[in-house]
Amino acid sequence: MLTVCLVNAISPEDIGKAEPVKGVPSLLRVLKDPYVAKGLGILLQLAGSLGRCAEKQRRNSRPLRASGEKA
Structure with missing residues (x-):
């Protein structure tokens, strides 16, 4: 729907x-x-969700990588 x-x-x-x-x-x-x-309001909600995801990734020590990028 949002798409x-x-x-x-x-x-x-x-x-x-x-x-x-x-x-x-x-x-x-x-x-x-x-x-x-x-x-x-939708953009701000999206920004908050992205921030939470990034923080969760940081805490789990899993850096966000582009698809196909090697660790």
Whole structure:
């Protein structure tokens, strides 16, 4: 389900319309959009999950490696 959202989230036309966020005031302005707020919440949840995974890997002394990379 999330993969479908990621693939279909933005079109090339939307990318061309994107405005840069320049500082806190413009960030606060775009956060009023409920879709932006929801998407940002999802990204922050993902960041937390990645951080937990990395910490677990570190504690288990198993360095994260690219697939095919030899130890």
